[in-house]
Every structure is written in structure tokens, then in C-alpha cells.
Amino acid sequence: MAKVFSRSDRVAEQIQREMADLLQFEVKDPRVGMVTVTEVEVTGDMAHAKIYYTASAGTAELQKGLEKTAGFLRSQLAKRLLLRTVPQLHFVYDASIDRGMHIAKLIDDVLSSPSVDDEQGSK
Template structure:
């Protein structure tokens, strides 16, 4: 197991190398506007996962995935030359859906803001249907009869039949 700090540094270096190589070395016409967003290396430094996004529609994303899969060997050799490590990790490209998810969340939050504003507008002139404070208040100390409890007075319990007495 390698040092986690070393794995993080290698991941950052792989991200830089791959993004520069995609821009300058890969001339595949299927490759769209690809942005490398992140790279992660396993603890043993044997495998690297490179996350990327593609600007465009679903067909451009699919074509770019095929282009990256076919260019994996060239990119791996470039990583090996520029890092100088003994064993070059295998590269796996994964489409990053975080920007799409973030956009969808932003749109959902905007819809909620509009709904809240509409609800606040409706609520401005509203009044209560009943009392303003519908909750019961506890009785004041002077209002209760002395000698009564929740279960009733001692006389009430004595008059009740034997089977209906509650054990308190």
C-alpha cells in the first residue's frame, strides 16, 4: 500500500497530464469538448480513474467516450513518460455527471423559491379560520378543585365496581 498523500499527488499529476495530452496529442474527430474534472488513483497505484465531462448532447458524450477508450494506450504511455514511475497505472475513463446533477439541483431550488414567493404572496392577506391561538392553556392553580386528580376523587374510585378500578 502506498502513502495516501503519494496517491493524491499522482492523481493530480495524472489529471494534468491527461488533460494536456487530450488537448494537444489526441486528434480523433469523435472527441468533443472534453474537460478532465478529476482523477483518482487506488492505494496500490495500479489503477487510475479519470473523470471527464463533455460539452454537448448525448451523442457527443457517447462519441467522446469511444474516442477516449481508443486513445487510452497513448494517454497511458504519455503518463508513464511524464511521471517516471516504475508501474504506470491503467487508465479508466468515467463520464462525470456531477455538473448535470448540480444544474438539476439549481433548477429545483429555483422552482422552490418561486413556489415560496407565491405562497408568501397568497399568505399576506390571510387570517386565521378560528382563534389566533387554538392551543389549550393549562388551568391556573386556583381553577382546580382540591382533592381531584386525573383519575378523579378518592370517593369516585371507591364507588366504582371492583372490576373497573384502575391500578395506579
Template sequence: MGENPRARRLADRIKQIIATRLDKGLRDPRLGFVTITDVRVTGDLQHASVFFTVYGTDEERADSALALESAKGMLRSEVGRNITARITPSLEFIADAIPENAQHIEDLLREARERDGQVADLASNAAYAGEEDPYVQPRERDDDEES
């Protein structure tokens, strides 16, 4: 089944409203450099999951998550004023794991490159255990034998 187009439009609008509000600033000193990465709205348009990332240390991420959680009511009111839906969806803030996942993938790729280099070094110094071509070749007939 496809995604509800109305839910997708509402999600895009909520993302824009929250990002604009965060850009204007909240009066919470715990809030760091927050980026809203995605918003997903349920099919009944009653719940919105807001995914965010925070640039900084783990402590700054935790503080920003607490700041967003404490500002949830004010942000929901802001969303309610700026959308035309009958019901204002409840908001849930979820820390997006994109930066951590990207770093993990980079680490795996670096490790794979190192192992490929090791295998290439071993292959360059390798010698055949037996003959160079281990497959049985058909015998070549001499023209002298046929006569």
C-alpha cells in the same frame, strides 16, 4: 483513515499529463471539448479513474467517451513516460455527472422559490380561524376589586 499523499500527487500529475495531451489534440474526430475534472488513484497506485466532462449534446458526450476509450492505451503510454512510478496505472475514463447534478440542483432551487412565492401569497391573504391570540391570558385585576 486519510488519503495516501503519494496517490494524491500521482493523481494530480496524471490529470496534468492527460489534460496537456488532450490539449495538444488527438487524431480522433469524435473527440469534443473535453475537460478532465478529477483523477483518483487507488492506494496501491495501480489504477486511475479519470473523470471528465464534455461540453455539447448527449451524442457528442457519447462520441467523446468512445474516443477516450479508444485512446486509452496511447494515453497510458503518455502517462508512463511522464511519471516516475515503477508501475504505470491502468486508466478508466468515467463521465463526470457534475453538469447534470448542477442542473438538477438548479431546477430544485427554482421549484422551491416558486413554492415559497405561492406560500407567501397565501399567507398575505390569510385570516385567523379564531382569535388573533389563542393562548389564555391571565386575568387582569381591577384595583377596585381588591379594596
């Protein structure tokens, strides 16, 4: 049986693809540098879209830049998508990659440090 995807899921995927392209090639704001769109959630009534993003640095200025360009991005999405109404864009910083890197570093530190059993066994 085929998987059932709701319309909001399909629209979210399309918005994610288009936003990645727009952020990379169309936005001229210097505050908006290398941004990766990790996920897009669209409400059931297609009125609002949360765009989760991650970036290497400058989250406060980047957030301001994204909020400033939201109108431009929404107008460009309207030209690219076949929707009656384009959702309002809300940008949310996705810290999951930062948390994952922090946890990986902690695991590496634990694995690289000599354990208590190794110290007692060598004596």
C-alpha cells in the same frame, strides 16, 4: 504540522494535470472534443487510475473515443511521468456538474414562482 499526502494522491494530481494537457493538445480523435478532467483516483498499488471527466455533449461517443485513445494517453503519460509503471486508465463520466445544474434550476424555478403565502396575502 504539515498535511500528509499519500503517494497515490500526488500521482493522481500529476496525472490530472498531464491528462488535461494531453486531451486538449495531443488527442486527434474527433469524438474527443472539449473534455474537463474533474478528478483522478489512483489505486494504492498504482495499477489502475479512474479518470472522472465531464463534457458538454456526446457522452456515449465521447466515452468510446476516450476508451480508444487510452493506450495512446497511457504511453504519453509514461513519457511525461517518472513512474516505473503507468496505471491503466479507466474513464468515468462525472455527472455531478449536471446534477448540480439541475438542482440549481429547480431552486430558481421555486424562487421565481409565486408562493401560496404571497397569493393569499394579496387578496
